Amino acid sequence: MDIPVVRPKALKPGDTIEIIAPAGPVQTREDLVRGAATLERLGFRVSFGERIFQRNRYLAGPDQERAEELMRAIENPDIQAIIPLRGGYGCSRLIPLLDPARIRRHCKIFMGFSDLTTLHMYFRRRFGWITFHGPMAISAALGNPEPDQLDHLARLWTDPDYRPALSFPELKGWAPGIAEGELAGGCLSLLCASIGTPYEPVTDGKILLLEDLGEPPYRLDRMLTQLHLAHKLDHIAGVLLGAFLDCDPDQDNGAENTLREILETLQVPVLTGFPAGHGKDNWVLPLGIRVRINASEGRLDVLEPATVY
Secondary structure (H helix, E strand, C coil): CCCCCECCECCCCCCEEEEECCCCCCCCCHHHHHHHHHHHHCCCEEECCHHHHCCECCECCCHHHHHHHHHHHHHCCCCCEEEECCCCCCHHHHHHHCCHHHHCCCCCEEEECHHHHHHHHHHHHHHCECEEECCCCCCHHHHCCCHHHHHHHHHHHHCCCCCCEECCCCCEEEECCEEEEEEEEEEHHHHHHHCCCCCCCCCCCCEEEEEEECCCHHHHHHHHHHHHHCCCCCCCCEEEEEEEECCCCCCCCHHHHHHHHHHHHHCCCEEECCCCCCCCCCCCEEECCEEEEECCCCEEEECCCCCEC
16 A cells, blocks of 8 residues: 655755766766756756766666665755656666665655656655656756746746646547546556566556657557556556657557557546657656546646645
8 A cells, every 4th residue: 555645845946956867877968967057047056976977888887876876865955856867777776775764754856757767656655755757857858848848847846836737739538537546657668667566556546647668569568468467457547648759660550559449448537648758848747646637628637736835
């Protein structure tokens, strides 16, 4: 079962955002500079250490160093928010190295997507934390954001009274209806990789967010079937689909048809086309708070605060 929800403190002007590298490495600093500049324009300080530029094959340095960096950022009272450098792969290797006693009492804003889905699940299952599914430090959605996306991000972080109602022309309802529940999920392949681990998500009664990158239709089928066989789809309240970028190698809408064929059998509202995940737009979504999806009208309502004063 889930443990009680714990919300991070809202940010104030001058608060510090630490950039860490718990997963993959980067080639250059250019994208990081752009992302940091965006955060500084919002009135925050940005800090990071030279360690984040390490490279150990497909990882941003040794596991122990990446785990220690994460724990130190969480413990440090002078840091109010944490954004990973990028995704890729590596977060699951940190789980055995994290010390819950160092982490539990220091909930703060944590944002990322893709491989960071693993840490979102870990923080929710172990500590009850609200975290944020959204762009990372080198993401184009942070380095060159649309004004409305940036305003939404800033208000989620700074205003506990913010309850957005989000509607976009591309939102479509595959299965009509209205559903409410805690928002859970993230990158589909990472959700599947969590099955059988201590941090696999509780999905009963949840609105399940799914998105992914570069997974052809047969692999999407395989992963959704795995979730089904693991009983992770048995009692969900609804489904919110984000971007499935580069998942149609033959350009025949195979990915959409595959997703639709399987998800429509669940007999719950399914809202698709939400601009979150690996696409060019990545609207921030707080994981762990109650939301309402209206698949008939194409709207998502945030029902609870993501932060506290």
